[in-house]
Amino acid sequence: MSLPASSQGPVSESQSFRQRWTLVAQKFQEMEANPDYATSFLVSRELRACQCSRPDPWAVLRGLDEGKSVEGGTDAEWRCGFCMVQKYTQWQERVSQQCGLMLTLSSFELERLEKSDDAHGLPKRCFERARSMHKPEGGVSAKTEALQPKVHNALVERKDSHRYLRVVAGPACMVSVVGTELQFSSRDWLEIPPHLTQLRLKSTCQATVEVYKGTKAEFERVEHLSIGEDNFLRWEKK
Numbered sequence: 001m002s003l004p005a006s007s008q009g010p011v012s013e014s015q016s017f018r019q020r021w022t023l024v025a026q027k028f029q030e031m032e033a034n035p036d037y038a039t040s041f042l043v044s045r046e047l048r049a050c051q052c053s054r055p056d057p058w059a060v061l062r063g064l065d066e067g068k069s070v071e072g073g074t075d076a077e078w079r080c081g082f083c084m085v086q087k088y089t090q091w092q093e094r095v096s097q098q099c100g101l102m103l104t105l106s107s108f109e110l111e112r113l114e115k116s117d118d119a120h121g122l123p124k125r126c127f128e129r130a131r132s133m134h135k136p137e138g139g140v141s142a143k144t145e146a147l148q149p150k151v152h153n154a155l156v157e158r159k160d161s162h163r164y165l166r167v168v169a170g171p172a173c174m175v176s177v178v179g180t181e182l183q184f185s186s187r188d189w190l191e192i193p194p195h196l197t198q199l200r201l202k203s204t205c206q207a208t209v210e211v212y213k214g215t216k217a218e219f220e221r222v223e224h225l226s227i228g229e230d231n232f233l234r235w236e237k238k
Contacts, residue, residue, distance in 0.1 A: 018064055021073065024081040025057035031088050036095070036123045044121025046087040046094070052080035091121055099126035107134050111198070124230075131179070149177055149199070150191045151184045158215045161194035163235075167225075169207035176202045178230060198234040201225060209233075 031037050041047060055077040063073070099122065102110065110130055113119055158164065167175050167186050176183050177190070178200035184190045192199065201209070203225035211220040211233070225231045 014064075017073070018061070020078055021057050021060045021064075021081075024055075024078065024085065025061055027085045027088075028057055028081065031085070036125075040095070040121050040123045041088060041091050044087070044091045045117055046091040046121060047084065048120075050080060050083040050087060052076070052083065054084065055081045057081055095122060095126070098122060099129075102126055102130040103133055105130060107131070147193050147195060149180065149182055149193070149196070151182050152189045152191060153187065155189050156191070158217060159191075160215050162214070163192040163194075163220070164212045164217070165190040165192065166210045166212070167203075167207050168210060169203075169205055173203065173205040173207050175204075175207065175209070175225065178202055197236070198232060201231045201233065202229070203227060203231065 031041070034041070060073040060077075098118070102113070102122075105113065110127065113122075114127060155164075165184075166189055167173065167184060169186055171186055174183050174185050175190075182190070204227065206227055207225045209223045209225060211223065212218060213220045223231065223233055
């Protein structure tokens with residue numbers, strides 16, 4: 001999409017105004033059809049460079065059709081829309097390249113990328129796909145099984161450096177450990193082995209999780225869980 005002149009030959013100023021906004025409106029329609037537009041592009045580092053408020057090109061065109069005064073149809077608003085279209089193209093190119101490269105990264109490198117500015121605008125599906133490459137295939141050995149989180153229906157003998165999670169919510173509320181088949185409720189305890197430095201939880205309700213550590217059940221922290229969203233718990237490895 002190139003920046004058109006304000007007037008071209010015999011084209012009147014009003015016609016040129018409509019043409020420019022029609023081009024932006026058509027591009028916005030294409031962008032908004034992308035399922036990653038709202039969740040990724042609108043929070044991307046590319047879009048930050050526009051430094052303006054998103055215009056509504058369809059409202060401008062409706063105002064023209066109805067013969068009303070056009071609100072938000074200033075030249076600055078149009079240039080903002082034009083900037084968004086340009087940055088959308090740049091964002092698409094970066095997502096295409098980085099989502100492919102993410103498949104070659106280690107779990108540690110993925111975590112570092114997720115904390116960097118580069119992560120702004122990268123779809124969650126790219127991270128999920130990349131992490132799925134690190135899931136163990138085939139049978140799980142007894143040693144590996146012993147290092148995985150476990151759900152206990154009653155408080156078992158606590159172990160040094162292990163963490164224990166309890167959800168504070170109604171009995172119908174269930175919390176899942178993303179990437180596993182584990183679920184626990186207010187009746188259960190989730191045991192976290194010491195080698196794990198992060199955990200992803202998804203809750204069916206607004207809930208609070210209490211974290212305890214070690215054989216003396218030392219209270220460590222409280223985490224609040226949102227409904228249906230991935231909630232990350234992280235610890236520093238000592």
